Amino acid sequence: MLDNLEMIAQNDPSGMFEAVYNLPEQIQKAYEIGKNISVDIKAEDIDKVVITGLGGSAIGGNLVRVFVLDQCKVPVIVNRDYVLPAYVNSKTLVIASSYSGNTEETLSAYQDAKAKGAKIIAITTGGKLKEMAEKDGYYVITIPGGLQPRAALGYSFIPLLMLFVKIGLIPPVDDQIEETIKVLSDLRERYKPEVPEEKNLAKRLTLKLWNKLPIIYGISGTTEVIAERWKGQICENSKSPAYFNVFSELNHNEIVGTESPKHILGLFEIVMLHDVEDHKRNAIRMDITKDLVKGVVSGVNDIYSIGNSRLARMFSLIYLGDYVSLYLATLYQNDPTPVKKIDILKNKLAEIKD
Numbered sequence: 001m002l003d004n005l006e007m008i009a010q011n012d013p014s015g016m017f018e019a020v021y022n023l024p025e026q027i028q029k030a031y032e033i034g035k036n037i038s039v040d041i042k043a044e045d046i047d048k049v050v051i052t053g054l055g056g057s058a059i060g061g062n063l064v065r066v067f068v069l070d071q072c073k074v075p076v077i078v079n080r081d082y083v084l085p086a087y088v089n090s091k092t093l094v095i096a097s098s099y100s101g102n103t104e105e106t107l108s109a110y111q112d113a114k115a116k117g118a119k120i121i122a123i124t125t126g127g128k129l130k131e132m133a134e135k136d137g138y139y140v141i142t143i144p145g146g147l148q149p150r151a152a153l154g155y156s157f158i159p160l161l162m163l164f165v166k167i168g169l170i171p172p173v174d175d176q177i178e179e180t181i182k183v184l185s186d187l188r189e190r191y192k193p194e195v196p197e198e199k200n201l202a203k204r205l206t207l208k209l210w211n212k213l214p215i216i217y218g219i220s221g222t223t224e225v226i227a228e229r230w231k232g233q234i235c236e237n238s239k240s241p242a243y244f245n246v247f248s249e250l251n252h253n254e255i256v257g258t259e260s261p262k263h264i265l266g267l268f269e270i271v272m273l274h275d276v277e278d279h280k281r282n283a284i285r286m287d288i289t290k291d292l293v294k295g296v297v298s299g300v301n302d303i304y305s306i307g308n309s310r311l312a313r314m315f316s317l318i319y320l321g322d323y324v325s326l327y328l329a330t331l332y333q334n335d336p337t338p339v340k341k342i343d344i345l346k347n348k349l350a351e352i353k354d
């Protein structure tokens with residue numbers, strides 16, 4: 001079914017498949033942008049980092065948060081709100097991340113950061129954020145436009161990660177970026193539409209999730225944000241509901257909610273994301289949980305990261321989720337690009353001034 005290339009092309013008039021295929025090149029370009037970052041902020045000047053953004057931009061920040069968790073000596077917090085927490089002050093580095101540069105919550109948080117006297121860096125393609133930050137004399141990392149924010153994860157993540165290196169918060173990541181580009185270049189030749197179902201994991205997994213409710217499980221500290229990314233991509237690209245949760249937390253509540261109603265539980269198709277750095281006990285929890293839900297849910301699918309470095313492994317899982325979301329869109333005959341409901345929301349919000 002998913003081997004019908006004409007059907008794929010018909011449901012992808014705006015080229016989201018192409019954008020996903022080009023992720024390795026995007027990461028290469030993002031790497032060059034990262035190398036050119038030149039800031040005078042040093043690790044000792046700050047006692048915390050707050051990355052403020054929404055949607056795809058927040059995911060980029062959240063992936064950085066998890067990536068640096070065991071290396072960075074200052075807390076990294078992701079803020080997805082109009083305002084920043086009261087602990088933001090002159091020792092805080094606030095990174096305002098918005099691909100469009102026009103997301104209202106991020107613009108509002110930027111103003112809040114300014115009012116609180118924080119050190120500010122903006123990462124954006126342009127829009128009001130770039131305009132304001134340049135006018136206010138803050139450093140702006142400018143990334144290329146022309147993509148949907150969720151398709152620009154390379155741009156919203158890699159320069160941010162390299163900023164952490166430049167500031168001296170984490171050791172260099174060059175080798176990891178280079179490996180990531182290689183791993184993704186290899187994976188796209190395995191996941192692309194031309195590869196038939198029997199050899200294409202992305203297509204096979206999509207067929208399992210089709211007409212089901214995808215439930216994506218990650219593990220705290222490793223795959224937690226990747227699970228969130230899968231959920232977001234399935235919602236926005238496939239226009240299907242999807243939910244995610246994280247081990248071990250879900251073992252303390254969600255696992256109990258698997259008894260009734262049976263006809264709804266029977267539609268759950270679970271994807272468990274695995275990585276070699278998963279906490280041993282959480283890996284065991286995943287196995288036990290699988291046994292507990294077997295026969296109740298429609299199915300459980302184990303997916304393992306590929307690659308040596310942490311970065312390559314992270315992106316290997318992200319990439320599979322991206323392809324799955326596009327194939328699922330194809331099966332539902334949806335164009336992955338438009339996000340009509342968000343457009344309606346934004347228009348309605350624009351009509352209402354406070």
Ligand SMILES: O=P(O)(O)OC[C@H]1O[C@](O)(CO)[C@@H](O)[C@@H]1O
Nearest residue numbers: 054055056057098099100103149
């Ligand atoms: O990165 P931006 O442009 O601030 O957008 C944030 C999020 O907002 C949306 O544009 C929709 O509101 C998402 O698609 C996107 O991920």
